[in-house]
Amino acid sequence: MNGPLLKVENLTKHYPLGSGIFKKNIPVIRAVEDVSFSVEAGETLCIVGESGCGKSTVARLLMRLVEPTGGRVLIDGTDIAGLKKDALRAWRRRMQMVFQDPYSSLNPRLTAGQIITEPVENFERLSRQQRNALAADLLQKVGMSPEMMHRLPSELSGGQRQRLGIARALALKPSLIIADEAVSALDVSVQAQILNLLLDLQQQMGIAFVFISHDLGVVEHIGHRVAVMYLGRIVELAPCEALFAKPVHPYTEALMAAAPVPDPTRVRLEAPVEGEVPSPINPPSGCAFHPRCPLAVERCRIEVPPLVPLADGRVVACHVRAPATDVVAKPTTAANSSLSRVV
Amino acid sequence: MIGGGFLALLIVLALAAPLYAGDPSSMDPFKRLQPPSAEMWFGSDNLGRDVFARTIFGARISLVVGLLSAVGAALGGLLIGVIAGYVRAFDNIAMRVMDGLMSIPTILLAIALISLTGSGIGILIVAITIPQLPSVTRMVRSAVLSVRERPYVEAAVSGGARLPKVLWRHILPSTIAPLMVQSAIVCADAILTEAGLSFLGVGVPPEIPSWGNMISNSRLYLSIAPLTIFAPGICLAVMVLAVNLLGDGLRDLFDPRAKRRR
Numbered sequence: 001m002n003g004p005l006l007k008v009e010n011l012t013k014h015y016p017l018g019s020g021i022f023k024k025n026i027p028v029i030r031a032v033e034d035v036s037f038s039v040e041a042g043e044t045l046c047i048v049g050e051s052g053c054g055k056s057t058v059a060r061l062l063m064r065l066v067e068p069t070g071g072r073v074l075i076d077g078t079d080i081a082g083l084k085k086d087a088l089r090a091w092r093r094r095m096q097m098v099f100q101d102p103y104s105s106l107n108p109r110l111t112a113g114q115i116i117t118e119p120v121e122n123f124e125r126l127s128r129q130q131r132n133a134l135a136a137d138l139l140q141k142v143g144m145s146p147e148m149m150h151r152l153p154s155e156l157s158g159g160q161r162q163r164l165g166i167a168r169a170l171a172l173k174p175s176l177i178i179a180d181e182a183v184s185a186l187d188v189s190v191q192a193q194i195l196n197l198l199l200d201l202q203q204q205m206g207i208a209f210v211f212i213s214h215d216l217g218v219v220e221h222i223g224h225r226v227a228v229m230y231l232g233r234i235v236e237l238a239p240c241e242a243l244f245a246k247p248v249h250p251y252t253e254a255l256m257a258a259a260p261v262p263d264p265t266r267v268r269l270e271a272p273v274e275g276e277v278p279s280p281i282n283p284p285s286g287c288a289f290h291p292r293c294p295l296a297v298e299r300c301r302i303e304v305p306p307l308v309p310l311a312d313g314r315v316v317a318c319h320v321r322a323p324a325t326d327v328v329a330k331p332t333t334a335a336n337s338s339l340s341r342v343v
Numbered sequence: 344m345i346g347g348g349f350l351a352l353l354i355v356l357a358l359a360a361p362l363y364a365g366d367p368s369s370m371d372p373f374k375r376l377q378p379p380s381a382e383m384w385f386g387s388d389n390l391g392r393d394v395f396a397r398t399i400f401g402a403r404i405s406l407v408v409g410l411l412s413a414v415g416a417a418l419g420g421l422l423i424g425v426i427a428g429y430v431r432a433f434d435n436i437a438m439r440v441m442d443g444l445m446s447i448p449t450i451l452l453a454i455a456l457i458s459l460t461g462s463g464i465g466i467l468i469v470a471i472t473i474p475q476l477p478s479v480t481r482m483v484r485s486a487v488l489s490v491r492e493r494p495y496v497e498a499a500v501s502g503g504a505r506l507p508k509v510l511w512r513h514i515l516p517s518t519i520a521p522l523m524v525q526s527a528i529v530c531a532d533a534i535l536t537e538a539g540l541s542f543l544g545v546g547v548p549p550e551i552p553s554w555g556n557m558i559s560n561s562r563l564y565l566s567i568a569p570l571t572i573f574a575p576g577i578c579l580a581v582m583v584l585a586v587n588l589l590g591d592g593l594r595d596l597f598d599p600r601a602k603r604r605r
Contacts, residue, residue: 060497063501065497065500065501089503089505090503092501092502092503093503096501096502097498097501099494099497099498100494101494104493104494104495105494105495105497105498106495106498107495107499107512107513109516109517110512118499118502118504118512119502119503119504122502122503122504122505122508123503165498168498168502171502172502172503
């Protein structure tokens with residue numbers, strides 16, 4: 001296949017606060033600001049960040065459940081923002097979503113079988129036998145017994161419900177699954193089962209994942225590449241091992257320092273950041289992280305740091321740790337800066 | 344469910360009226376304002392008509408008006424409410440119109456509609472239905488608004504479901520329960536409104552017996568023949584009570600939490 005499966009360019013979403021016909025300059029929540037990344041076939045890209053940093057909005061934008069304010073989402077090179085209803089519906093087959101809450105994301109009035117076969121029935125007519133066979137097949141894929149197809153969601157456990165959510169996403173045989181905090185509502189033991197299920201499915205069917213999480217342990221377990229978001233922007237995007245071996249952006253560092261490590265002998269770093277996440281309605285000027293950053297210099301207050309590629313294949317937006325001027329000094333400027341825009 | 348049983352009994356009695364109740368409009372000037380007898384169980388009114396027969400036939404009017412108004416308001420409210428819950432521009436307009444309708448008293452609005460068009464049972468039902476639309480519409484709209492943001496609706500959309508299917512399969516089912524309950528309330532209200540309009544002389548044409556016009560005709564003879572008023576009056580109260588009990592029963596059936604709370 002030429003080029004990446006999914007390519008996101010300068011994706012931006014502003015939510016206006018209240019509506020006004022007569023008011024000008026309505027304040028907006030800058031949920032997602034100039035986010036760019038790409039996902040190759042069969043790859044897992046994780047997006048991590050604190051609550052409210054825009055992770056879920058990115059997922060909803062990718063699925064076009066909300067309309068972007070700006071930017072493009074390309075699937076195999078086709079911009080989905082421009083698609084009309086029917087083309088969009090056809091395109092949805094390529095990309096499916098697993099939702100965060102396995103309780104509210106399943107219609108309580110439908111049986112498990114009806115829920116997981118519905119996506120297919122949106123596109124083709126199924127006879128009763130075909131539907132039952134499909135439901136049994138999907139249930140088996142997610143490790144459930146076919147008899148479960150007649151159960152209602154309320155008769156299933158949280159883990160089983162999330163398996164249904166995954167089965168529903170698999171029904172259309174998508175090449176990309178977006179998992180928005182797909183395991184965070186589950187018990188830790190069940191989380192592991194679901195994660196392993198996702199890994200197995202990826203190996204068997206070559207599905208790419210965009211895996212959104214705030215749990216670094218989970219991300220380390222399943223990610224190939226990791227994007228760290230802060231206040232609607234990607235601040236660091238790196239291969240998983242590189243990121244966990246050595247975080248570059250001070251925010252990534254702080255996130256890792258704050259993550260619990262199941263090893264009582266390991267000495268924890270003193271958390272290097274203080275204070276609260278600023279409001280996305282009125283984000284700080286320059287680098288959004290500068291009020292909390294221990295390394296902040298004058299330039300961080302004024303200028304938004306661009307994503308600068310480093311040697312180990314990562315991009316970082318930080319004036320101190322990855323100054324853009326270094327790149328400018330090199331002869332490959334043009335190639336690098338265009339890379340930093342589209343990675 | 345006592346209400347439901349009682350209402351079913353009333354419906355059977357009313358449907359079977361021609362079989363046992365006799366003629367409600369035959370007059371006999373020599374037998375005016377008679378006390379109850381074997382021949383006329385509830386006595387006779389000021390024109391010598393059989394009060395029992397008129398009461399039973401009056402139930403038909405009340406039931407027809409009540410049920411058809413409830414069905415009409417439910418269907419109309421469902422349609423407007425679902426569209427309003429989904430289409431923002433329509434929502435603003437429709438809800439302001441509904442607010443306007445709500446600000447006018449039901450009976451007044453019905454009288455105005457009837458005086459615009461002339462009387463008749465069809466017109467009467469329409470005139471009673473329209474003032475009931477706002478309550479149903481608002482209820483359906485709020486149910487749609489609360490359901491449309493649920494993740495399972497988003498999941499259906501991202502699974503490629505078309506809008507009609509999303510509405511039919513994922514959104515409408517959760518409006519049905521509150522709609523049934525609201526319809527029962529509308530039905531009771533419509534029965535009372537019809538009686539009120541007929542009492543005022545703008546409802547059912549006078550040649551058709553209805554509880555409202557029976558009470559109205561007989562109010563001068565209360566001291567001589569009290570049954571001419573009490574028979575339709577008590578029936579009216581009992582029927583409205585039965586419909587309301589049915590509504591309560593439906594609510595408990597659909598929302599078991601409300602029942603436990605009591």
